[in-house]
Amino acid sequence: MLGFRFDSLQLPAHAEETRKRVRAFLDKERKAGTFVPHRCSWNTFDPEFSKRAGAAGFLGMTWPKKYGGHELKMLDRFVMTEEMLAAGAPCGAHWIADRQTGNQILRHGSERARELILPKIARGECYTGIGMSEPNSGSDLAAVKTRAVKVDGGWKINGSKIWTSNAHRAHYIIALVRTEAATEKRHEGMTQFIIDLKSPGVTVRPIRNMSGEEEFNEVFFQDYFVADDMMVGGLGEGWNMVTGELVFERSGPDRFLSDYRLLTELIDRVGKNPGERQAVEIGRLVSHLSALRRMSTSIAGMMERGENPLVQAALVKDIGTSFEREIPEIARKLVAVEASLDDPDDRFAETLSATMLYAPAFTLRGGTREILRGMIARGLGLR
Amino acid sequence: MANEQESMSAILLEQTDRLLGEQVTKEIISKAEEGQWPEALWKAVEESGLTLAMVPEDAGGVGVEAADALRLVRRSAFHAVPLPMAETLLAQSLWVSAGGEAVEGAMTLAPCNPVDRIGIAADGNGFRLSGTARRVPWGGKAGHVLVLATDAKGASHLALVPQGKAKVSARRNLAFEARDTLVFDGVTVPASAVRAAPEAVAGEGMLILGAQVRTQQMIGAMERCLDFAIAYANERVQFGRPIGKFQAVQHMLAVAAGHFAAATAAADAAIEAHGSRDAELAVAVAKSRAGEAAGEVAAISHQVFAAMGFTQEHPLHFSTRRLWSWRDEFGADAFWQERIGRLVCANGGDSLWPLLTGT
Structure with a gap:
């Protein structure tokens, strides 16, 4: 028997009700022309959209009402995210805050941090990033060197973080830093803090990605002061905090629906009477997608029950992002079109081009495929 | 309860x-x-x-x-x-649900692929069957063959045909399981051995049921392969350590586990959809996904076992040869993928999401 399982799960009626509400909201948005589906995904930063989604009750869905939440279930949130992604909604501004930062603050933050930050996230007004990687600490996260030193009433931080998406337009990041010098026990001595990106002592430098966009950043700390009550989790608990949020980060529909709109464009471009090869390849993609969706739903159910299915989350991310990488490669084999950056009249070519230039990130961000496979292997009982 | x-x-x-x-x-x-x-x-x-x-x-x-x-x-x-345990289980249930009585001994089903058709016509007090069914599991060994036959008006019937009535040409799949050709050359059966086919098997129902069964079998065989391969990777020592400690081997097995998990998820969904109007799509998805996974899992298991798994001596091949056979039977992955693809394309890109979510 394998060391892990994916329980069967039927989405409950309340989640299907949520689906209807999200669809009604998205229909209204589409009719108002607020977004162009084939040009968006969860990397599209649109604060106005986030505010409307917050006002409609789709952010912080599982959090207590006193922090601006809606006290719904994990499966309601799951349905909301998959509907947003499938519709190609521009949900990038609030994505990290709603997916993981807010949950970490709710579960492990101080009361002041919860009251200060969670209601703003739920209203779609507050955006966050992830402060894990450093220039010399990528896959090997325990090698972080950014240092926090105890001072009166808080900590003074020096060092830098890298690859932090949206740091140049977000409000906070949660940073993993060393509160003790590294010893033989590499996973000890690290702590997480909430960093206010607009405060003195923080400098953000955007890094242009290969398609010319500014999305990820380097974040520098120079004698940055963080108050004691902006600690997330206990002192020295950083590693546990980081691994605890991975399940939120890795198991969701954002790990297999990033380029879903390319698949729908491909279907439309191929038309109602596909050739045999086109039909076979599209059918294969749909069979993969269908299985992935079920696995991801199953994990949402396990999270709802308070479990922490880390290996399953790694597995969904590994096969989900491999699936995302396959879509543009298959699409270009099925439709003879040259990818082009300036063919606004050809929706398919435009979507294909944007996806080609973004696809390398799918199997890197949130943990490389190679790291995930190591985790899966350990879950299988190897090592 | x-x-x-x-x-x-x-x-x-x-x-x-x-x-x-x-x-x-x-x-x-x-x-x-x-x-x-x-x-x-x-x-x-x-x-x-x-x-x-x-x-x-x-x-x-x-x-x-x-x-x-x-x-x-x-x-x-x-x-x-x-x-033919699965075949008997299915045939008994179909025959009883059509109003027949449970039968002694092993049973099988025909036809088993998307192209073969058996015709049925009234003949005196009974009926006459004609046509050829290829790749029938244990077709020449099972005590009875449950035949799905279509009359001139297109109505589906089930006929219970005892061994010895059809002409048998022995054939085998890669696992040496009997997959015989049965020729029904004017085979006559009494009226008591013919029933109207239950809705579940009418038309293409037998094909879908067969694909459902082979899908579930592939899941079982894949799990066996992975059990074998993981245990071996932890035992077999080369260069001073178990080969399961090498990243190359770990990553291969992680890929196999991903295929297995995805196929299992699809197969679970097919079980839940069994008997419902969503069954055909769920089985199409599951048979495609499991068929693809079967090839990957079998290949990776053999790679882990190296020469040892290529011998008659080691039992790995009992499972891998079944996987290579079952993925082709009752419609290979490409057959079901094409079906899904045509359905999806006919409805257009915006219809895919409602189809996937069942809403």
Whole structure:
């Protein structure tokens, strides 16, 4: 028997009700022309959209009402995210805050941090990033060197973080830093803090990605002061905090629906009477997608029950992002079109081009495929 | 009540596992592959009630839910049972649900692929069957063949045909399981052996049921392969350490586990959709996904075992040869993928999401 399982799960009626509400909201948005589906995904930063989604009750869905939440279930949130992604909604501004930062603050933050930050996230007004990687600490996260030193009433931080998406337009990041010098026990001595990106002592430098966009950043700390009550989790608990949020980060529909709109464009471009090869390849993609969706739903159910299915989350991310990488490669084999950056009249070519230039990130961000496979292997009982 | 049923099916599953784990030995499978019918094993399986699992209690069966029966089929494939256990289980249930009585001995079903058709016409007091069914599991060995036949008006019937009536040409799949050609050259059967086909099998229903069964069997066989391969990777020492400590081997097995998990998710969905109007799509997805996974899991398992797994001596091939056969039977992955693709394209990109979410 394998060391892990994916329980069967039927989405409950309340989640299907949520689906209807999200669809009604998205229909209204589409009719108002607020977004162009084939040009968006969860990397599209649109604060106005986030505010409307917050006002409609789709952010912080599982959090207590006193922090601006809606006290719904994990499966309601799951349905909301998959509907947003499938519709190609521009949900990038609030994505990290709603997916993981807010949950970490709710579960492990101080009361002041919860009251200060969670209601703003739920209203779609507050955006966050992830402060894990450093220039010399990528896959090997325990090698972080950014240092926090105890001072009166808080900590003074020096060092830098890298690859932090949206740091140049977000409000906070949660940073993993060393509160003790590294010893033989590499996973000890690290702590997480909430960093206010607009405060003195923080400098953000955007890094242009290969398609010319500014999305990820380097974040520098120079004698940055963080108050004691902006600690997330206990002192020295950083590693546990980081691994605890991975399940939120890795198991969701954002790990297999990033380029879903390319698949729908491909279907439309191929038309109602596909050739045999086109039909076979599209059918294969749909069979993969269908299985992935079920696995991801199953994990949402396990999270709802308070479990922490880390290996399953790694597995969904590994096969989900491999699936995302396959879509543009298959699409270009099925439709003879040259990818082009300036063919606004050809929706398919435009979507294909944007996806080609973004696809390398799918199997890197949130943990490389190679790291995930190591985790899966350990879950299988190897090592 | 629900709990009682749950524990009932758990007990049955455990009993089946124990019975098959003890009795399906390498010797038995090898002999069966040489053409020797494993009578003692068959008797044990029959006595345990497995072949009548889906037949209602008042018709002399065990009366388990179809979903539980399909899980039994999955488990029996883990053990590589060299018998038409799944075929008998399915045929008994179909025949009883059509109004027939449970039959003694092994049964099988025909036709088994998307192209073969058997015709049926009235003939005196009975009926006459004509046509050819290829790749029929144990077609020349099972006591009875349950034939899905279509009359001139297009209506579907089930005919129970005893062994010896159809002309048999012996054929085998890659696992040396009998996949015989049956020629029904004006075979006559009495009226009592013909019933109107239940809706579940009318038209293409038999193909879908067969694909459902082979999908569940592939899951069982894949799990066996992974069990073998993971255990071996932890035992086999080269360069001073178990090969499972090498990243290259770990990553191969992680990929295999991903295929297995995805195929299992699709197969679970197919079980849940069994008997519903969503069954065809769910089975199409599951057979495609499992068929693709089967090839990957088999290849990776062999790679982990190297020369050892390529020998007759090691039991890995019992599972991998079944995987290579079952993925082709009752519609290969490409057959079902094409079907899904045509359905999706006919409805357009915006219809895909409602189709996937069932809303």
